[in-house]
Amino acid sequence: MLYRKLGRSGARLSALGFGCMRFLTKKGRPTWGANFDSEAALRLLHETRELGVNYFDTAYNYMGNRSENLLGRFLREIPGGSVLVATKYPVWKARHRNDFLRLFNVQMKRLGTDGVDLYLLHSLNGKLFEKARTMGILDFLDRLRSEGRVGLAGFSFHDAQESFGPIADAYDWDFCQIQYNIIDETVQAAGKSLEHAARKGLGVVVMEPLRGGALVGSQAPAVARAWEKSGGRRSKADWCLSWIWNRPEVSIVLSGMNTPGQLRENARIASRARPGSMTREELSVVAGVRKAYENLRVSGCTGCGYCMPCPFGVAIPSCFVAFDEARMLPGSDMPVTTYRQWLRPEQKADRCTGCGRCEERCPQNVGIREKLREVVRLFGGPSDR
Numbered sequence: 001m002l003y004r005k006l007g008r009s010g011a012r013l014s015a016l017g018f019g020c021m022r023f024l025t026k027k028g029r030p031t032w033g034a035n036f037d038s039e040a041a042l043r044l045l046h047e048t049r050e051l052g053v054n055y056f057d058t059a060y061n062y063m064g065n066r067s068e069n070l071l072g073r074f075l076r077e078i079p080g081g082s083v084l085v086a087t088k089y090p091v092w093k094a095r096h097r098n099d100f101l102r103l104f105n106v107q108m109k110r111l112g113t114d115g116v117d118l119y120l121l122h123s124l125n126g127k128l129f130e131k132a133r134t135m136g137i138l139d140f141l142d143r144l145r146s147e148g149r150v151g152l153a154g155f156s157f158h159d160a161q162e163s164f165g166p167i168a169d170a171y172d173w174d175f176c177q178i179q180y181n182i183i184d185e186t187v188q189a190a191g192k193s194l195e196h197a198a199r200k201g202l203g204v205v206v207m208e209p210l211r212g213g214a215l216v217g218s219q220a221p222a223v224a225r226a227w228e229k230s231g232g233r234r235s236k237a238d239w240c241l242s243w244i245w246n247r248p249e250v251s252i253v254l255s256g257m258n259t260p261g262q263l264r265e266n267a268r269i270a271s272r273a274r275p276g277s278m279t280r281e282e283l284s285v286v287a288g289v290r291k292a293y294e295n296l297r298v299s300g301c302t303g304c305g306y307c308m309p310c311p312f313g314v315a316i317p318s319c320f321v322a323f324d325e326a327r328m329l330p331g332s333d334m335p336v337t338t339y340r341q342w343l344r345p346e347q348k349a350d351r352c353t354g355c356g357r358c359e360e361r362c363p364q365n366v367g368i369r370e371k372l373r374e375v376v377r378l379f380g381g382p383s384d385r
């Protein structure tokens with residue numbers, strides 16, 4: 001295993017981290033819920049540590065609120081201080097500042113500790129961060145750090161790139177966690193967030209390196225043709241992960257590995273993934289695959305957000321992200337899940353009244369109204385949900 005520094009904090013992390021957000025059921029099916037096989041999951045955590053991984057990532061709500069308990073069990077079975085644990089504060093659950101400490105204590109009880117090595121504000125977007133900041137979350141983080149109950153403080157980010165800088169600049173963070181992979185480099189402009197974080201000396205934890213496995217699953221024909229140019233020298237997972245580790249700004253890549261086979265394969269790749277180690281020719285193979293994916297984005301939307309807000313609440317860029325990704329990742333149920341379950345009813349494309357105000361503001365001249373009708377045709381309207 002190779003180790004990297006977490007930004008200016010100097011913490012030494014294994015290049016590969018273990019994300020405790022998806023395990024297998026007793027029947028061997030992947031699950032995000034509480035119905036996972038906890039004994040098999042525990043064995044996997046032990047094997048992970050034995051392979052040299054020292055970073056274990058969890059959150060309040062992972063595995064139907066049971067992931068922190070699993071990690072607590074694991075911590076009791078291993079020598080103290082032999083791994084670093086990161087958990088995330090469920091920002092959206094706090095209604096009042098009194099909730100901050102109550103929720104933190106619930107998490108520590110599950111982990112069986114008084115404090116945690118790394119603590120993140122979970123899944124921040126610009127709006128959620130402003131709300132939490134107004135409630136005093138940053139003072140609360142200061143307090144936890146000064147009491148020694150939190151070692152390093154960070155945030156995980158899920159929003160358009162424009163929101164990243166204001167959040168990254170608003171506090172003395174030690175690190176951030178961003179979604180970064182071969183297809184998110186440009187449209188979510190994740191590469192810019194990565195560089196912004198590195199300039200500030202923040203450590204960068206990368207999540208979704210394989211987009212929940214969709215980047216190595218069944219491919220659109222154009223993408224499969226682009227991969228053929230790689231000559232089969234590495235597995236697709238190897239190309240995708242090595243490309244991320246090639247960036248010196250990346251501290252650690254989190255992967256949700258749910259079988260010993262995936263774990264060993266990723267650990268093998270991590271054991272030789274040094275920054276700047278990919279050749280120009282190898283980088284051009286990945287660039288070709290990225291281009292093939294980019295060509296499948298037919299909405300024309302770059303996610304800039306200038307069309308927002310829609311007076312009727314339609315989340316225009318999010319509708320187009322799901323629409324494009326349905327073509328880019330044909331083997332994945334993620335785009336339809338994102339659209340049908342994660343967008344609120346008023347944010348969906350069928351709420352467009354056709355007023356046209358957004359189109360006046362779109363620098364890409366996207367025919368937003370017509371494209372939103374295509375989104376409805378693809379994902380269905382209210383009666384299809």
Ligand code: SF4
Nearest residue numbers: 310352353355356358
């Ligand atoms: S045309 Fe539709 S999406 Fe655009 S501003 Fe009007 S209601 Fe919103």
Ligand code: SF4
Nearest residue numbers: 301302304305307362
């Ligand atoms: S303004 Fe145009 S390009 Fe920008 S997010 Fe809206 S639709 Fe997409």
